[in-house]
Amino acid sequence: MKEAPERVQMLPGAGARVGSLVRSGVRADARDLLRDHVLTVVGADAENSAPYVDPAVGGLVVTGARANTAVSALRNQYPHLVLLAEPNAPSTYTATKARPFKLDDAGLLQETLDAVLDGQLRSGADVAITPTGFIDAGDWGAAKAAVEQANLAAGDNILTLLPVSPRWCAEPAVDQLIAIAKRSRHPVAIALVSNQGNPWSAGGVVEGYRRLFDEVQWAMPWRTDLAAFASLASGAPAAALGQRPGNRRVNPPGKHGIASVPANRYPHVLLRDLLRFSRSDFMQTAWFASTEPYVCTCTHCGGRAVSRFGASTDDVLSAHLHNLEIVTSLMRECMALDPSDRAGWWAGLVRRAAYAHDELAAYTSVKVVMPADLQAWAKVFS
């Protein structure tokens, strides 16, 4: 961790929050706290990542079974950082009309939604996230129940999580999702839950996703990849973006991702010009096998190859911190803009990404196809 002091210099000081609305003993409204922030969803990397998060535009969402404990520890170190603890409901529990939330009923008394939310806030989370289970395609009863029951929870620092099948975001179901989300009195977070590859690649999802964030006044994307920025460009006031692939995706309960290769530990590296993540070993063997690799000038790479990362724990962490720095730079660019200018900014990035793919193909003499979701974003924002 010897680079840490440099990183602190690079980012305007974790704990030295600029324009902070929070923490003078009174909790701020969730909308005020989250607006114009892109949160990073992290698991075990929370402690290592926290020093590099720019509190002016970022924050952390800690996942995992011990998320509350982790947030509690981080809160003491980073009093001004936006911190949330995500309940692990979407990948372990399927919401129903009768029971939209994952609540522990193993004890003598049934756990209540209020108790779960209070637990997060007591641990130091700024905003409490509802433990909503996975909302399957077409299960309107579960979706409505989640919003209706969350609306009964008191407080202004609650985020109603709607972890939905991507089908909810495509026509014609997106109409109902929009109508349901509009009835929430809390801000809403939309996570796409799927084990069938990239959820934004499914037909009509990108278009519906854009409509959703355009039409619902306070909805933010949850556990996304760079689609976070497309959402901000569509009108979302905030976003939550996953640091590792597992934080960017949610599989339905009992399902595994079809694209996952558990044995491969090489990290996914974010390539800013291409607006995509790519595994380092793939870059080594497919793109840069016979040409000099691209280099990166971020604090963590220092002019070294973007494909250099191995599968060791240190390399993987280093790659994720590289990703965080790039995401942070995008956050700052985006948040510096008036919301009405963000669509044009994102459209420009996607356009340049298309050229960057052509350039990479020409440079490496390897066929490099622009991912389907980026192609869809290009079309939607053209």
Add this chain to the structure above:
Amino acid sequence: MLGTVRVARGLTQSELARHAGLSQALLSKVEGGLVTLDEGRLASLADQLDVPEKLLVMSVAQAGPSTYVFHRKRSTLTVSKANQLRADLDLLHLQVAGIVGDFRPPTIPKIPLPVDGYTSPEEVAEMVRAALGYTHGPAFNLVSALESAGVAVLRRPLGSVRIDAMVSWPPGRRPIVLLGDHAPGDRQRFTVAHELGHAVMHDIPTETQETEADRFAAELLMPRVEVSPLLDRLTVPRLAQLKSEWGVSMAALLRRARDLDKISDFRYRSMNIELSRAGYRTREPVDVRVDEPRLVMSIVEERLASGETIESLANSAWMTSSEFRRVYLEEAPG
């Protein structure tokens, strides 16, 4: 109703005028209510059209409120054929009201979709399933269930295979579903459910009405809660098995699997190619029984059995005796 009857018979003004020995200009004025016909010409027209004279002099307002007619058709259906079938349905409302009267008034709910989309067609279908008495499992005998709920269903040749069915539900009357007789059982069941969706949800045409009626039909025939677990690891043989169990086409089941996120878009496309290669896009394996309507015919039979004459029944149905015999007694339609 002269104009309605003429269109229902598939005649142009010129054709009818020529057959009845009138000028087309005169016929046009009569249909527009500008001129009243003398008895001789009225009788000639009634004879040509095979309808009672009283129907021709009935005003459209007397016939009852008109409503938008929804139909499940192919885009190649000609406008004149569509108009003919709509006019036919207007006459059918008079016939059914005359034959069935107030017996078994409709009990299915009218549930218009809200503009903001908060209530989905699938939700409406769930409510209608319950109203029809389907607690779980496939909605078999759908036509009987509809008739029990006061919907008149009639099955007869529509004169074109380009249209499967039509429905209309004017205020104050019972809904009527007019089914063609050419579709196989699985398609007919989906068509009935689709038309029911129109009747329950729609009063005025919208851009999305056909998609909404399809979603309604899919949920009515393949309720998500029960079908979704059956659509895991879908194969073509599995589709055929599910078709026999649920009475819906393999194509509809495959689409349902995609809409419920049980298969990816890619798998949906590849399985459609498989179906196509096997020739199942034009003719699917597994026959599904065709539901036969009974309500209208059973009342005709009851009234005749009670001693009522054919002439009297025909009169109440605004039909000539010959037409009544041909439609209800010789062809034995629904």
